[in-house]
Amino acid sequence: MAETQYTEDNIRSLDWKEHIRMRPGMYIGKLGDGSSHDDGIYILLKEVIDNCIDEFVMGAGKTIEIAIKDDRVSVRDFGRGIPLGKVVDVVSKMNTGGKYDTRAFKKSVGLNGVGTKAVNALSSYFRVESNRDGQSKSAEFERGELQTEELLEESSRRRGTKISFTPDDRIFKKYRFRNEYVERMLRNYVYLNPGLSILFNGERFFSENGLLDLLEDYNNTDDFLYPIIHLKGVDIEVAITHSKTQYSEEYHSFVNGQYTTQGGTHQSAFREALVKTIRDFYGKNYDPSDIRKSVISAISIKVMEPVFESQTKTKLGSTDMGDGLPTVRTYINDFVGRELDNYLHKNPDTAEKIQRKIVQAERERKELSGIRKLARERAKKASLHNKKLRDCRIHLDDMKSDRRLETTLFITEGDSASGSITKSRDVNTQAVFSLRGKPLNSYGMSKKIVYENEEFNLLQAALNIEESIEGLRYNNIVIATDADVDGMHIRLLLITFFLQFFPELIKENHLYILQTPLFRVRNKKETIYCYSEEEKRAAVVKLSGKPEITRFKGLGEISPEEFKNFIGEDIRLEPIMLDKAMSIEELLKFYMGKNTPDRQDFIIENLRVELDLVAGDQH
Incomplete structure (x- = not known):
């Protein structure tokens, strides 16, 4: 074998934009089409907003205006404006930015000056405009390449920065912004920055009470066991209550305004502090899981x-607060220990309700312990030869993998469908869990059923969510069933299972329904897959003549070769979203309660519409 020449010609230095465009995952996590809340287009928006937030934190500008129309995004703040001589550098030169000067941005959230450059490189159109000192400087780019720049010596525009961009459709395929995800992101910004106004397409987002508002807005307040405990200190804010009906623990955690969906050192410290403070207050060595069961909180x-x-900053690794302060753990433990203890002494009603809840949780846990032990042993045995789960290589907790956000578990029915998906999936990031027939209707049942029912037990073991969703x-999690009455019913039963026992999976936007094509329209040159009658009509017109039309009745009919097209980069997912107007209890009663047969028929016939109600999905 001839030796390959290794000379200076082999060493190629990528310029900043080529590097970002070649490896976008390093900068924005994953690409996606906008159907998932952590898809790249939302990270682009977030990077631009983070800079505006830093201005607000510095006391410059109380309002941010955001508009999204089709694929064009614009974000305007009324901060100090980028220094005019640096407008082009700040959005197009690596290692340029104000955040290296820690005096100015001690607790900043942005990406150390990488953020807007990544947005610039990944946008087919990008414009930056800075207004300050009565002058205005603007520059336009295309995929990171400077096209034009202009300086207005005299300008009456209010000071601040405006950035407009269109994500590049060569990188983000067939994407669309979903207002629900954008609104959730903006809500989090205002909860963490009381006094800040964000206007989005004309709607105003504002919070007066920070994390207290967050818990009230994301939950049905009738489900709270006692009024929210809201504690604030220097560099820390906490809100806590318990749910009357929810089994699981629920945490919303943030660092420097960044939503850490994967938790991290601060969330672990908070969970630990909660247990220690409660044990000390009641003088009883309660089990941590009993104290934290049904807790709904934010830190x-x-x-x-x-x-x-x-x-993408979803998990905090820091152990120190910095600035000569103690460790994150000590700081949180001291704060919660002092403030929560004070609160409980002053509010004996709340203290009594918490204790009753813990005692009840303890009783339920003891009743379950024998069943749990058996179930764990069964799950362990099954996982050694678990025919239900065909796992993938990368998982969500593989922090070093830039593909961890792509990890997907397809829940399928029957052997033919799971066979097709298994053969055509990406073994690195896509796993398959196959159900045997219809799952049990778990409506109104206790947690005991999760352990007694083999399928539910194996499913929770596969997801690793028995203790909390931190280990997800x-x-x-994608429900992949046929679009017929049986398939719809299975969807409902699975959604019921998750709503009843693991609602935070839905609240945190992890649950989806796989959309599969209803028709294949093709001629000798081209094949088009259609997901609706409208798409089929458009395809027939496009292919003209008399194209061959096939209607797919079930997933099992689609060959593995074809299936590749529906679970690859063109995958279409429909998120299941919770509408805060309805409590989970009401929702379950509405769908799975003792309805008349007519009502059941109505629900099954109209499920697409009904599911949109569940999803709060405004199409």
Whole structure:
């Protein structure tokens, strides 16, 4: 074998935009089409907003205006404006930005000056405009290449920065912005920055009470066991209550305004502090799981120069607060220990309700313990030869993998469908869990059923969510059933299972329904897959003549070769979203309660519409 020449010609230095465009995952996590809340287009928007937030935190500008029309995004703040001589550099030169000067941005959230450059490189159109000192400077780019720049010596525009961009459709295929995800992101910004106004397409987002508002807005307040405990200190804010009906623990955690969906050192410290404070207050050595069962809470801390475990900052790795302060753990433990203890002494009603809840949780846990032990042993045995789960190589907790956000578990029915998906999936990021027939209707049943029912037990073991969703192994849980009455019923039964026992999977946007094509329209040159009658009509017109039309009745009919087209980069997912107007209890009663047969028929016939109601999905 001839030796390959290794000369200077072999070494190629990528310029900043080529590097970002070649490896976008390093900068924005994953690409996606906008159907998932952590898809790249939302990260682009977030990077631009983060800079505006930093201005607000510095006391410059109380309003941010955001508009999204089709694929064009514009974000305007009324901060200090980028220094005019640096407008082009700040959005197009690596290692240029104000955030290296820690005096100015001690607890900043942005990406150390990488953020807007990544947005610029990944946009087919990008424009930046800075207004300050009575002058205005603007520059336009295309995929990171400077096209034009202009300086207005005299300008009457209000100071601040405006950035407009269109994500590049060569990189983000067939994407669309979903207002629900954008609104959730904006809500989090205002909860963490009381006094800030964000206007989005004319609607105003504002919060007066921070994390207290967050818990009230994301939950049905009738389900709270007692009024929210809201504690604030320097660089820390906490809100806590317990749910009357929810089994699982629910945490919303933030660092420097960054939503850490994967938790991290601050969330672990908070869970630990909660247990220690409650044990000390009641003088009883309660089991941690009994104390935390049904807790609904939020914590926000600010640390100096935080270290995150991934580029998209979903998990905090820092152990220090910085600035000579103690460790994150000590700081949170001291704060919660002092403030929560004070609160409980002053509010004996709440203290009594918490204790009753813990005692009840303890009783239920003891009743379950024998069943749990058996179930764990069964799950362990099954996982050694678990025919139900065909796992993938990468998982959500593989922080070093830039594909961890793509991890997906398909829940399928029957052998033919799971066979097709298994043969055509990406073994690195896509796993398959196959159900045997219809799952049990778990409506109104206790947690006991999760352990007694083999399928539910194996499913929770596969997802690794028995204790909490911190250990969740897949970012996307996708229900892949036929679009017929039976398939729809299975969807409902699975959604019921998740709503009843693991609602935070839905609240945190992990649950989806796989959309599969209803028709294949093709001629000798081209094949088009259609997901609706409208798409079929358009395809027939496009292919003209008399194209061959096939209607797919079930997933099992689609060959593995074809299936590749529906679960690859063109995958279409429909998120299941919760509408806060309806409590989970009401929702379950509405769908799975003792309805008349007519009502059941009505629901099954109209499920697409009905599901949109569940999803709060405004199409």
